[in-house]
Amino acid sequence: MIKSAGWLIIFFGAAHTLGALTVKQAALHAGSWFTGALWYDDLASMSPANSAYWFSLASFGPPLIVVGATVLWMHSKRITPPSFIAWALGAWTLVGAVVLLRTPWPILLVATVLLLTGIQRARREGPVESAATAQAG
Template identity: 65%
Template sequence: MIKWAGWIIALCGTAHTVGALTVEKAGRHAGTWFSGGLWNEDLADMSPAGSAYWLSLDSFGIPLVLIGLTVLWLDRRGITPPAFIAWTLGAWTLVDAVILPLTPWPLFLLACALLLIGTRRARRDNPTPEVGLDERYETP
């Protein structure tokens, strides 16, 4: 379940970023981005190039890829990802669902549910012994 959650999160982040650059044609503004055309951009009154930048490269797509890959990396090493990743992403997803109902928020909610179920199962199956600070740093 954890693996599926990681893949869903990473693929959605990739799809958002690549889709914005290609399908939404944000990439056509790259010349403006890399020539300093956004340096004096007013966020309250964005230009088409500024809007395209925030939709693509500066969106949450790339961090979602990193979150998904981190979850996969942890899972491959037998480390249970912390539940706060799922809870935080889930809260953000619910806000997104209220504000923009025609987004792929159900996929993120599915990923969050899978991640929470997977972390609970992993903790149930492999409970971590409670070790005090004194025991952790004792020398043999």
């Protein structure tokens, strides 16, 4: 369950980022991003290039990929992820669902439930290895 949750989190982050860059054509603004055009852009009235940047590379997509990869890495090292990761992801997902109902937030909700369930099962099955113990061994 933990492994499935990690892959779902990575999938969601990657799909959002790559979808923004390709389907929503945010990558067309990459030239502006790397020439300093956004340095003095007003966040209150974003330019199309700034909006595209925040929708793609500066969005929650890349950090979700890192969170999912961390969950998978921990699972591969037989370390149970801390439950705060699942609770934080779940709370953030529910806020997102309320704010933007017509988004694929149920994917992250499923990942949250899988992660919480996997964490509970791992705790019931025996002692949990700490990150320090896993690194030493």
